[in-house]
Amino acid sequence: MKPYVLGIDIGGTNTVFGIVDARGIVIASNSIKTGKHAKFEDYLDELYTEAMRLIKANDAVDKIYGIGIGAPNANYYTGMIEETANLAWEMPIPLSRLVSEKFGIPCAVTNDANAAAIGEMTYGAARGMKDFIMITLGTGVGSGIVINGQVVYGHDGFAGELGHLIVKRNNGRMCGCGRTGCLETYCSATGVARTAREFLEVRTEPSLLRNLPIEDITSKDVYDAAMSGDKLAKEIFEYTGKILGEAMADMTVFSSPEAFIIFGGLAKAGDLILKPIREAMDKNMLSVFKGKPKVLLSELKEADAAVLGASALGWEAKPMVQAQ
């Protein structure tokens, strides 16, 4: 058996790739800019060149068992990216087939949140768990759901879009998906910034956030203000955590997970967001589940998680995927 897998995380800005061994040690990693090439073929050429350079430098030629890729909207079943707002290339892209042909190595793909969930299950806070839900709080809200030790892909491969649960049925915020009231319009980093702007416009009390140009406020600014003791900034996190905790109580009646793992930029807010999440979950939980699901922070470095998760998928890659 070949001792390594190649994990690739295709993000909107960077593509990170790493050689990973069976224990989850990243032997070596590197990255390229995702958006540098207008055509996917040119991007793939550069990715191949740089990845092979890394592989050769680490004496890993012919030692790569499989390639695992996490990418926005990538479909585990079909190996395709059909469409995504986060990548500029012409769609659809038969990602798994093209990468597999280029490298001559079997390849499996999934979306970025599922890759992170696999990483967390294999190497992180969900080690040993068979039922958990990964919530990624970044520009949007993503999710990876694991039930009976398996990622939930659903009938079409697109299951686990919990960022698009409707948390406000009427008069909710506009979402990029074309609907209104989605969880991610409130609980993503972008959602936190929107909440900040709403609070600053509607309310009158002083806040450190008023020193910033209102249109430029980011979730990081809100975090910094809250850590400096700013009351309004703290309330913004309470508001965010309350909505997320209510939604997580709803998710619990679906799959009764052992834990929720919180991942991504906003997870850095720690107790600022965990405390209101836990309070809202507890207050809104159906009694049979009360006090049961844990809420944990990811144990993986954000930079590593997707590559590790994608690499874990590499062990599942089968030559038959190539034949699609």
Next chain:
Amino acid sequence: MKPYVLGIDIGGTNTVFGIVDARGIVIASNSIKTGKHAKFEDYLDELYTEAMRLIKANDAVDKIYGIGIGAPNANYYTGMIEETANLAWEMPIPLSRLVSEKFGIPCAVTNDANAAAIGEMTYGAARGMKDFIMITLGTGVGSGIVINGQVVYGHDGFAGELGHLIVKRNNGRMCGCGRTGCLETYCSATGVARTAREFLEVRTEPSLLRNLPIEDITSKDVYDAAMSGDKLAKEIFEYTGKILGEAMADMTVFSSPEAFIIFGGLAKAGDLILKPIREAMDKNMLSVFKGKPKVLLSELKEADAAVLGASALGWEAKPMVQAQ
């Protein structure tokens, strides 16, 4: 291999049991009153006596491979009923162990909605499906979720309580669970009757339903009025179906099922409720799932479904369950 299983459906009123063969043919069935005995032990004595009478009459002694039971709140993992509002016996009841010891046959248990889902997957509208959600519209709203061909039990065995999704976060109806705004307060048979009372009180137009004592109106009355062309009664079903369809669009982002199977008393309303369900699903569906999940009526007779589903579970029953 022994050729039969015994399926038992313990309902609040009746306990139905049947001898079922491997193709899902109910060889013979009978029932007893669930509530006749104050003590579970006495109930079990009668169940044993009557079931053995049926088994002997059908030349099935020593031919029963396993016993499967569907019962309110029964837990697949532990074999217990911890607590339920629907049964009057002293709780908890180690159901699987007691039945298994009494009959000398391995026994597996699950809740009634999961049993119906297993029945539908094995013998009904979900044959051949690996991902579907069963919604049971009765006195309450129950659900059985199947993902990757397996019933979702979750970490504690209690997953799949979709009747307790919150569909109205503020000012929702009181639910028996102690919270407000649960799906089942709107979309159960009881919920339809509550909607009828609300509509009749708030609105002024004529309706056949005004001929009935308002406190006694049932979902069946609303159905009859709607079938007679009563406009208000039709609107009650539209209101019910809209809320359910919105919730089903939310369920879809979780597990992306191939189909929803609608089961139970309200399913008899057919297009009166299916049409608004489908419209609301379509209107509220995240674009990637649009037009994908089917909405089907159960293909099992209500009386058979739970026994058939429970019996299918009987094939999974293992002697080790006895040892718990």
